[in-house]
Amino acid sequence: MPGFTTQRRLAASELNIGESRVWINPDPELAGALGDAITREDIRSQISDGNIKAKPKKGNSRGRIRAKNAKRAYGHCKGPGHRRGAKGARSPRKELWMTKIRALRKRLRELRDTGQIDRHAYRLLYRKSKGGEYRSTAHMNSFIKAKGLARGE
Structure with a gap:
């Protein structure tokens, strides 16, 4: 299966995302059609067909922070080992x-x-x-x- 480097670059540009977030359909039957897509117009048609998509953006979970903030609300996790900055700060x-x-x-x-x-x-x-x-x-x-x-x- 070809690497689709050019297609990935063009698709990223068309979708306004980074190349790492471009998903290209791994179906071997579509490899030929995707390999031939070398113009922006071809890439746009592949995107509309659903053969090229943008992967969802990954975020950082705030669950651990929320749990810690809940503890801090009633005074835990605030000892001298957790303090940074002077009293006046x-x-x-x-x-x-x-x-x-x-x-x-x-x-x-x-x-x-x-x-x-x-x-x-x-x-x-x-x-x-x-x-x-x-x-x-x-x-x-x-x-x-x-x-x-x-x-x-």
Whole structure:
């Protein structure tokens, strides 16, 4: 059976695929007709007859990745041996700061709008928050309680 090098090259060009994905019918009875197909028109007619086809594209299975991501969702496979990058690269300091300051400012607005703190206390606490004095909303709440800044108490 001939190698069909020219036919494979032309078919790949016509089908807009790589040569490795060209399927040529292995039937020995068609070998003569396929061997004679040396023009692009001949190749197109062979493609329409179904003697030359494009093999399906191969992909990479994501099954293993999905399984690993499912485990990681509940904390497995995240130990020190699996970590690449510094602590600040995995959770940037700026993002941690943004999360914290937004929570603090939201809590301050709630306290001011409900009347639990006056606007002077609000400004004081806002400035202290901006300066990074509080670790969390709980820390700020304990400061408010300790200093007696809340009106309701």
